[in-house]
Amino acid sequence: MIAHEDLKARLRDAGLAIQVGPFVVRLRSQLDRIERSVALFYDRQLLPVDGAPFADFHVTLARSSGLRTVWRPQARFFLDGRSPFRPLPLAHAYPLFEWGLNWCIAQHAHDYLMVHAAVLERDGRALVMPGEPGSGKSTLTAALALSGWRLLSDEFALLSLETGKLVALPRPVSLKNAAIDLIRERHPRAIIGPASHDTSKGTVAHLKPPDSSIDRMHQQAGPAWLVFPRFSAGGSDRLQPLDRAEALLKLVGSSFNYSVVGGAGFEAAANLIEQSECLTLEYADLDASLGLLNAVAGGPA
Amino acid sequence: MTRPALAQLVAVLVRPAAARELSLADWDLLVRVARVASLEGRLQATIEDAGMLPDVPPAPRRHLHAARVLADRQHAMVRWEVARIHEALAPEAIPVMLLKGAAYVMAGLPSAPGRQFSDVDILVPQARIQEAEQHLFVQGWVCEGYDAYDQRYYRQWMHELPPLTHMRRKSVLDVHHTILPPTARLHPDPALLWKAAVPLDGFPGMYVPGPADMVLHSATHLFHDGELENGLRDLADLDALLRHFAADDPHFWEHLTARSFEMDLARPLYYALRYGNELLQIPVPDSAFRALAVARPASPLRGLMDGLFRRGLKPHHWSCDGRLSGAARWLLYVRSHYLRMPLHLLAPHLMRKAIKDHRKAKREKSEP
Structure with a gap:
């Protein structure tokens, strides 16, 4: 230091x-x-x-x-x-x-298939969560990273075209608007930087990844779950299986450089789907959704 | 430490084995200079061709690889665009000559691998250019974002239509009827270009320029038409073309110099050979310089042009800039306009452009 x-x-x-x-x-x-x-x-x-x-x-x-x-x-x-x-x-x-x-x-970085997605890991297995802005992806990511999952990335999944594994890009998690106070209340010891108001994304503050996530950034992780979260205020929290072909289309639709890397990108995306359980997450309550994701990963709910 | 980056880039382009002698700190600057010069992909292709890629450390190699991936993608798109242009114009029997990057890629020339570019340039006979525009329009190429003045400027004074953009693919197509504006100082005859054109395999009705004309067009684009931002890249194109054609045809150099006089393009060829030889060590036989002796500028002008081009052709990167680089670029910009149009046409045009730019800047500033 x-x-x-x-x-x-x-x-x-x-x-x-x-x-x-x-x-x-x-x-x-x-x-x-x-x-x-x-x-x-x-x-x-x-x-x-x-x-x-x-x-x-x-x-x-x-x-x-x-x-x-x-x-x-x-x-x-x-x-x-x-x-x-x-x-x-x-x-x-x-x-x-x-x-x-x-x-x-x-x-x-065209040696990766780059996807607009969060990536977390538990027991060597990676959870990939592509999500539109407003899907609640960053809030879920922050909460998971602060409760035992390793953070690989908040919004930038790097899928190596060479190894087929996910490469960590540990950077501060960008929290928006209400999520800032929500995470602060649940995790008073988390390190959250000063808020920037009135940006194009509203109020933004950054959460520092846990030390262990940073220290292990050179460890790649094989894909295990591909989850598409969708925030539905007042709805119920539900994980549902997603058809693989549809998951593949949604995955490449969230990629930044799918059209550039061509065939290699298709192979990498198809392999990821092959190795992953594909799900959609309807997300209303943070605790309930965390419980669902933890249960899928085989840990304590 | 910062000065030799350009020299090292040239050294590797000329002799790929030089890559072995570079430290990581050398690569740190070299990659950036190559990127600004649009030569990253070419650099990768050159090194790969020589079997030297394993000698490049992984950190810079990743960037060269990425540039090559991008270039290969652009080439695939160009092949697609050319096939669509063929579909639009071949049924009407409108002949099409591919120019520059599109010609290199479609003819499989050694200037193609790793070459980065964005637009497709084609030439059609002037008598058929309106017809070509209509048929391209039917296939989705439209001319948008140009006001009435721009439209008239292009159509009346320039050698091309205003750039066409495809409605869905957003690809840009430049349709020319000759290689220099009719108002320019030099007057290459497009009929001669067509006579020497080489048919493109698999695309009846499509052509690429003959070998000498391809060199002359590249030289003219660089030294008479004024886009120097990719100057070193264009010299690298010329290097690859000249070596290839000269190896193919023992009389190529005589033919090239004779053709340059026939096409009224001897001066730009002289510049291309002089600065290409100086900056990129393009091998030019003495006989070629002797044949072009009458086309070279008289001595006071030659000294001035040396001063300008030696600066202007370098990549526009801070590490390559000297004290006078900015001034040289500005003077070359002015020169390119002066060569395009006589002053009585140019002055009002630049005035209108300046007023329009000023108004546009004002509008943008008033945004919140």
Whole structure:
């Protein structure tokens, strides 16, 4: 672990190398918000100064320049000197870093089938949960990660085209709106960062993954369950089997790069389906749904 | 530490065994320079071809592999688009000549593997261009997002239709009737291009340019029509084409230089050979330079062009930039417009463009 002053100096100078699952991110920033959030969330993933001669992504978070930004300060994301998207208010600098990193991975990591899905693991077996925004996926993921499951990923499943296994990408879980207080109340000792209000996704706050999830990030996991959650307020919690062909269609429909990786992607997706129990989860009450998922995994409800 | 990244990229392209000598820190910058230059996929293909991939450390190899996957995907899409264009125009007996990337891929030329590109460019005879547009429209290619002024600008002054976009696939198709705008300083005759065109196997009515014309078009696009962002990539295309054609035909170089005069494209060819040889070590026989001696610019201009192109052709990456790179790029941009149109047409056009851009920026700014 490195001292805070050292972290700050590296962020401002040659860049801070962070191991994010299979990727090394070299991050530069003068922004206090970035410095505080990185120190909070990524302290276990920092690489020694000479430990990462090659970085996958060279990212800079900087204040936008220009007269207008004097009274309306903004943060801009740069990948190797180029800015692929519009700036956001300075207060959203940290979510901008996380979203920008998603973009970097989605654009470049074509040695994986990338799926918009959460991934958790128990006893060496992985649960993959693709979900639309608003499906309750992040809330379920946070609650599972804080009650004995290992977190591999919150919204970015990496299915290795080489091994057919899921590769961990441990990053803070992004909690939205009501989920922030819900998780805070249930897990008072969980580490949740400051909330960013009025983002395009509403209020967002990030939950730090448990240490054990971070420390085991280089362990891959074979797929065992593929669950599509759907939030239904006031409904009843139900797990129902899903037809495999439909599960395959839904899975590739949630992929970021299925059309790019072509045949290899189809094979990987079909193998995942082959090895998994495919289910849909109607989710209304967090405890009830957690009980259902735990029971499927053969553990205490 | 940062200076040699471009030199190392060129070294590996020219001699793949040089990949063995690179450290991880070298790769760290080299991959980024190759990416900005749209040469990542080509780099992978070159290294793979030489059997050197196992010598690339896994971390950079993953990025080269990803670029190749993406390029292969683009090639599959181009083959699909070409077949659809054939379906649209062959029944009407409208001849189609594929240009640039699409031609390299369909003709299986060594400039194709790993080449990254987005649009498909085709040439049809001017007399049939309106008809071609109608039949492409029926198959879903539409011209959208251009106002009346843009439409008139393209149709009256340019050598192409405004870019067509397919309604469902969103692929972009550029339909030209000649390779330079009619208002340009140089006047290559499209009839000559058609006479030397080579039929494309399996697609009756479709052609690619003859070998010399393919080189000339690539050179012209780069040195007369002004898109230098992918300058090094285009030189790498020329390198692969020249080596291939010269190996095929012992008289290729004589034929190429003679053809360049016939097509009124000797000056761009001279530039391509001069800077290709300088930047990418393209092997050019002395006899070719001698044959082009009358086409090279007089000495004060030559010095200026050297200064501009040596900067402008480098990848637009901070590690390759010197103090004057920005100025050189701007001057080359101005030059490309000046070569496209005489000043009395160009000045009002640039004025309108500037006003439109300004208005657009204003509209975007007023968004919340």
